[in-house]
Amino acid sequence: MPTQILKAYKVRLYPNDEQQVFFAKSFGCTRFIWNKMLNDKIEHYKKTKTELKNTPAQYKKEFEWLKEVDSLALANVQQQLRGAYNKFFKQGSGFPNFKKKGIKDSYTTNNQKGTVAITDSTVKLPKIGHIKAKFPAKIKGLIKSATVSKDPTGKYFVSLLVETIINELPKTQSNIGIDLGLTDFIVLSDGSKVANPKFLSKLQDKLAREQKILAKRREVAKADQRKLSESRNYQKQKLKVAKVYEKITNIRKDFLHKLSFNLIKNHDVIAIEDLNVKGMVKNRKLAKAISDSSWSAFTTMLAYKAEWYGKTLVKIDRWYPSSKTCSGCGHLLTKAELPLSVRTWNCPSCLQENDRDLNASINILNEGLRLATIKTVGTTGLA
Template identity: 35%
Template structure:
C-alpha cells in the first residue's frame, strides 16, 4: 500500500458531526492530553536551552572556556533537572511511562504522538523561515486534537476499511470515540464511497469551536483525481482588491464590498458589553468563570455572532473565487502582505473585514485543483501608472495620486481613468510583460 505522501492527488474534507455527551468528554480528554504533552516538550526545550546558555556564559566569563568550574547547589539541581528532562523527551513513550493518566483507555495514543510531531515540526519551520518559536498552548473554549487513520493488513485503502472509516454517508467511525453522526458528504466523496474508488485517509482532526459546534477534517489521498479540470475559456483577467469595492476587474466589472463585520458591529458590541458586565460580577462575587452559568451563556452568544460573521465572509469568498477560476484561464492579482497592511490603524479593521489574504489563498488552490492559472505580481506602480501611455504619476514632476483620488486624468495623454479599473488593467499587463514606456512631451524652444 502506498504512503500518503506518494499519492498523486490530495484533497481535504470538512464535515460537521454531532457527538454524544460521553463522546464530548472523551474529546475534551484527548484535547487536554495533547495540550499537556505539547507544553511538556516546550517547557523541556526551554529548560535545556537556559541551562546550556548559563553554563556557556559561566565558562566564558571564567577565562577558561575548556574547564568547568564548581557549581552551586542550585546549579546542580538545574543540571539534574536538565538530565531528567532530556531523558523524558528522548523517546515518545517515556512521557506516557512517567504520567499514568496519559495511559487512560479513552485517550488516543496517536493524539499524543501527533502532539510530539507537531512540536518538532514547529521547530523545523522556525529554522526554515526564522520566526515562530513553539510557545505554550493555553486553555481555550475551542478544543482540537489530531489522530491518524491506520490500515492494518489491508492490500488497498478505501474510505471504509481503515481505523477512521465511513460506515455510510451519514456516519463515521473514529478511534476511541466510536461511531458519530455527520451532517452529510459532498457528492464527489459520496460517489467514491459508494463506488469503492481507492482513497486513503491520512490525518483526522477533531475540533470544537467556541460556539460549541464540532467539526471533523479529513486529509484524503488518491492516484485518481478528485475533481475534473474546468473547460478552457481563453479568457484572462486582472483584479484589483480595494476597500471602496471588494474588487474591480480589468473588464470594468465591480464587486461590492459586503462589510459583514461592520454591519454586525453594533449588535456585537452590545453583546460584548453584557459579557464584560457578567464577568465583573462573577469576579466580584468570587465565582469562577467556568462555573458562572450566566457568563457562559453570554460567552456562547458572542461566539455565535462571531461565527456567523466568519461563515458569511467565507461563503462570499468561496462563491466569488470559484466564479473567477471557472470563467477564466488566467487570473492575476497583486501580491498583498496583510501583516504590513494591518499596521495602518485607520484601515486595519476594514482590511481584516474584507479577508483579502483568504481570498488569494482560495484562488491559488482552486486554480491548481481545476487546471487553471493564478499568479500574483509586485503591486509597484500599478495604481500610479496610466495604462494607455505608460506615464507614472509621482515621477517626471507629476503629482502622486492619493487615496482620495478615485478618478483622474492623465496629464500626458489626457486619458480619463477610474482608479481601480486602471489598476486592474495594469496588473494584467504587468503579468504578461507588455508595459508600455511612458510618452514624454517634448518642450518647444
C-alpha cells in the first residue's frame, strides 16, 4: 500500500566562489537574526516579564544588509526560535543558546512555485540560482524546503525535504525483540547478535594524535599573539581533526542505516527498550561508550522507517524488568540476586538457564507483542 511521506535527501553542493560568498552571507545573517532576536527577547522579559513578539522584518530598517539574503531564510529563523521557546516552556528542554560562527552553519528556505528545484546536475535555490550538485539517489516528489549547510571540513550540502510516495514492504510474519548493549550492539530474540563496531574506539588513537597537534598549534598561536582564525597551521590541523570526526560519523550512519533497514525489512513487529540515554550518559565510566553506540539515532531510524514501510515499532517502558524476569516461567529476580556482573543465570523456579541479554530480548519481544495487541484492539474499537 503506497504511503505519502516527507523524506529528506542530503545532496553535496559544489558552489563557485560567488555562490560561496552568498552562502557565507546567508549563514551570517541567519545567525545574526537568531542571536539578535534571542537577546532582545531575554532583555524584554527581564524588564516586563512578558515575551517579546519580534520578527526579522523589524530589523531590516536598521540593518539593511539583511535584505541581501533570502527573506524566507530569515523567516524560518523566527519559526525555529519560536519552536525552541515552546520546547523550553512546554517540554522542559534546555533554553535556546546563542549561535557561534563556524558551528553548524546553515539556513533553511522554502519552495514557492519552483524557487527550489533540481536538474540532473544542479540544485536551484532562491536569490542564487543553479548550483552544481551530486545526487546520491533519484529524487521524486514535491520539494517542500531546502536546508543549506557547511560542515567543519568545508563541504557544502543541501537537505531537500520532499513529499513523496513510498511503497510498504511485504509482511514477513516474523517479529523480533531487541536488547541494546555495549559488548554486543544488539542481541535479538532469535538468538543472533550484532557486534558493537565501536567506531570511535577504532579511530581514537588517530583522533588523539591529531588533537594533540592541534593543541600545540593553539599554544604556538597564542604565544605569538595571533588570532586562531589567522593562524594557517592551526586551521590546517583543525581541518584534519574535523576529517577524522567526519569519517567516524559517516561510518556510524552507514552502519545504523543498513542495520535498521534490514530489521524493518525482515520483521513485522520490532520491540525495543525505551532507554533514558540522556540519563545514562551522566555515568562518566560509560558515557563515551554509550555515545559511540548511538542508541538514540538507531531507535529514531527504526521509528521512521517502520512508519514508512508499514511495520510496527513498540517501545518497552524503561522500567520493565526484562533482564531479571525468566522468559520461561516469568519468575522475577531481585536486583541483589542479579547484579550487572552476572551474564548467565539459572531460574530458581523452572531451572531454565538464561543468557542475560538473550533472555531480555525474548521478554522485550513478548511484552512488545502484548502491547501491540492492546493497541490494535483499541484502535479497532473491540475493547
